[in-house]
Amino acid sequence: GESVGLHLPTLSVQEGDNSIINCAYSNSASDYFIWYKQESGKGPQFIIDIRSNMDKRQGQRVTVLLNKTVKHLSLQIAATQPGDSAVYFCAESSNTGNQFYFGTGTSLTVIP
Amino acid sequence: EPEVTQTPSHQVTQMGQEVILRCVPISNHLYFYWYRQILGQKVEFLVSFYNNEISEKSEIFDDQFSVERPDGSNFTLKIRSTKLEDSAMYFCASSQGVRNTIYFGEGSWLTVV
Numbered sequence: 270g271e272s273v274g275l276h277l278p279t280l281s282v283q284e285g286d287n288s289i290i291n292c293a294y295s296n297s298a299s300d301y302f303i304w305y306k307q308e309s310g311k312g313p314q315f316i317i318d319i320r321s322n323m324d325k326r327q328g329q330r331v332t333v334l335l336n337k338t339v340k341h342l343s344l345q346i347a348a349t350q351p352g353d354s355a356v357y358f359c360a361e362s363s364n365t366g367n368q369f370y371f372g373t374g375t376s377l378t379v380i381p
Numbered sequence: 382e383p384e385v386t387q388t389p390s391h392q393v394t395q396m397g398q399e400v401i402l403r404c405v406p407i408s409n410h411l412y413f414y415w416y417r418q419i420l421g422q423k424v425e426f427l428v429s430f431y432n433n434e435i436s437e438k439s440e441i442f443d444d445q446f447s448v449e450r451p452d453g454s455n456f457t458l459k460i461r462s463t464k465l466e467d468s469a470m471y472f473c474a475s476s477q478g479v480r481n482t483i484y485f486g487e488g489s490w491l492t493v494v
Contacts, residue, residue, distance in 0.1 A: 301480055303482060303483070305485075310488075311487055311488070312385075312472050312485035312486050312487045312488045313424060313472070313485045314485070315482055315483075315484060318482055358423065358424065360424075360483075362480055364480075367412065367429050367431075367436060367437060367479050367480055368414070368426040368429055368437055368439070369426065369483060370426065371416075371423045371424040371425070371426075372423060373422070373423045374423060
């Protein structure tokens, strides 16, 4: 099956700094990617998505970068706030199906 | 903002008992999903449902599992005879179309004892 994984399981950043969370995938047919944020005891919350015809997409304080050559995507959070503390998952989908495969998650802790 | 709602939020059941988890997807969405997350692990796909039938299922979704859309708003997951290893958070999700953003509910935490 597909493999979607994260480089680091935990990340600690100072409040106000920028955060970068990375994700690797192995399925070259993956063409749609979503970053989700999951707070403790809650469901995954959509943050931002990107399709494979793009290499960068920006939202409010968040940017997703996609490098299809090395099958890597990253989530950048600008001016990280305590409310950003959560587990972040990347999820990918390919044109072979409608399901999304999730990575194992990176736990982001923001230090006040 | 429309959201996916799930009930119950937490259920404790004895091994071997049947469990039904309920979901109300976002009203204009056409695709429905169940995912599960064992404590501390990643979110795993179980099944997708479209046009009143299963469109995809994972190897986790064996004969003990079934899904149903009993009316125009609810989407249910039934586990026929629960096992200890079924203990997990079960998330319902929905999307407008195929390979569109999937929106998740808050989850139903199932504990099998």
